[in-house]
Amino acid sequence: MSTEYYVISKRAVPEVLRRVVAANKFLASGAAKTVAEAASMAGISRSSYYKFKDDIEEFHDSVAGTTLTLSLDISDETGVLADILKVIAGSNANILTIHQSIPIDGIANVSISIQVQERTEDTGLLLGRLEELQGVRKMRVTGRQGRA
16 A cells, blocks of 8 residues: 655644654654653653654755745735745745746736755745745645655
């Protein structure tokens, strides 16, 4: 049986799963020496930790050469696309393609493919900054290609 993966925003992830991620960080950093200690620090039971420990991790797709395709629903306002492009350029990612639909009811869809480079900042930070921009109504990662 093959494993299926989903990319979802942090706000859609149940609290218990976010706490499993925190427990894994405590273990990886050495802040916790045992699973029991990490689970306690994260505020979950050991059984919850063991149930989900292999099923969730933060999205960090910062491997040089990786291409991410983003789909953004944006407001039809002056400067929104320019702000998006500034954030991407400021993160040192390479913009490969941009496709924008004609706005309907004040909303346009923009598809942007970016290539992660060696000096590109963490993609989780980049995606968070894009999502917080004024005029960005919705954002999704719709594709990933490249090195693992």
